[in-house]
Amino acid sequence: MPNKKNLFLSCAVLAVTLVTGCSSGGDAESKDDGVVSVAESGGGGKGSATKSPAADASESGRPQIRMDTTDAEELRMYQGYLRCLKDHGVPVGSPGNKMPEADPGSLWFPGMDVAKERPEVEKACLGKRPLPPPELDPKKNPEFMDDYTKWIECNNRRGLKVDPLPDGGGWNYKAGATPPRNADQIDQECMIEAFSGE
Template identity: 30%
Template sequence: MTNPSHRSRPVPGRSARAALFTGIGATSLVVLTACGGGGSGSGSDRSSAGDSDVASIASPGKAVGTPTRTTDPDAGRPVIRLDSSAEETNRMWDSWYACLRAKGGPLKGAPTTPAAKAGAKACASKQPITPPELDPAQNPDYSDDLRVMVKCLNAHGIRATMVGDSDYSFDQSQPNPPHFNEIETACQVKAFQK
């Protein structure tokens, strides 16, 4: 089994791990969005004369409530959390695939034609972001965390072995135990969540 952080998108029928990563990202986005707004409570919107109970009129500058534009290319994209369910993750990937199909984007590989490039660009905001904890380039403890996950899987009856320092595989000679997806998700959260 390959490292899920190296896949750009899951193929229908693949393990729920890819779906899990997508769900994790979406929930993170919702949490970050919910925590990002709100008033400061510092009284900065009160007049400088000290009349805190007097209403004031906004000066004719920037319109109040005008959204600011961001230069972050990942802004608005669904983010998979470590603990996202397979259903949440699949829903995010399915939304992106549906957009690609509707806009003519590539379902496999990089876009090669102008139409495919336009479709990919139109759907970029729907492509799920995998958790940074699952990216060896962003997580300096990735190998150690992965070893913890493999030990957890083995402790729950799922035969897994490390492949190098950045991947693992399952023993395909055994059927998956009941609740395989839940066990895999729980072990992933235990190993990678700080």
């Protein structure tokens, strides 16, 4: 799911994210792909940039993911969006054993990038798609790259050996790295620490 690992891409993990699994938000999809992508865009946040009225309208009423949102909470927030995709013919499944703590009746993310493969459906359902944390949006956080660097440094310091992507879009595990069992927890804690200025 969107998480930080492939946020998405969409969801996202979708996004690495994530499965928020890398763990948080954004659009990330699967925790197991070794790539973590930072979220697309969200509302408000430190040093918010001025938004156009169109951007405000597209975000109005959408659920807002926070950096401390759990995977299960995030999946619940995505149910309206996933139901909309399903109603428009996009194949979605169930979490199954990917997220045992999820409600058994939950929908899961499609195995495609809906925005690229079914743009008309993404447009129709966008109003139901949760917004990623604003701190993770470079357009809304003028300190994004500094925060991103701190996130990567924290992960490495705590044993999650990762290499940053050059554009600040996420990270890959270092070659030969064996992720610790609590990799998702480390990543989320480091992300919160870095992007919240703690």
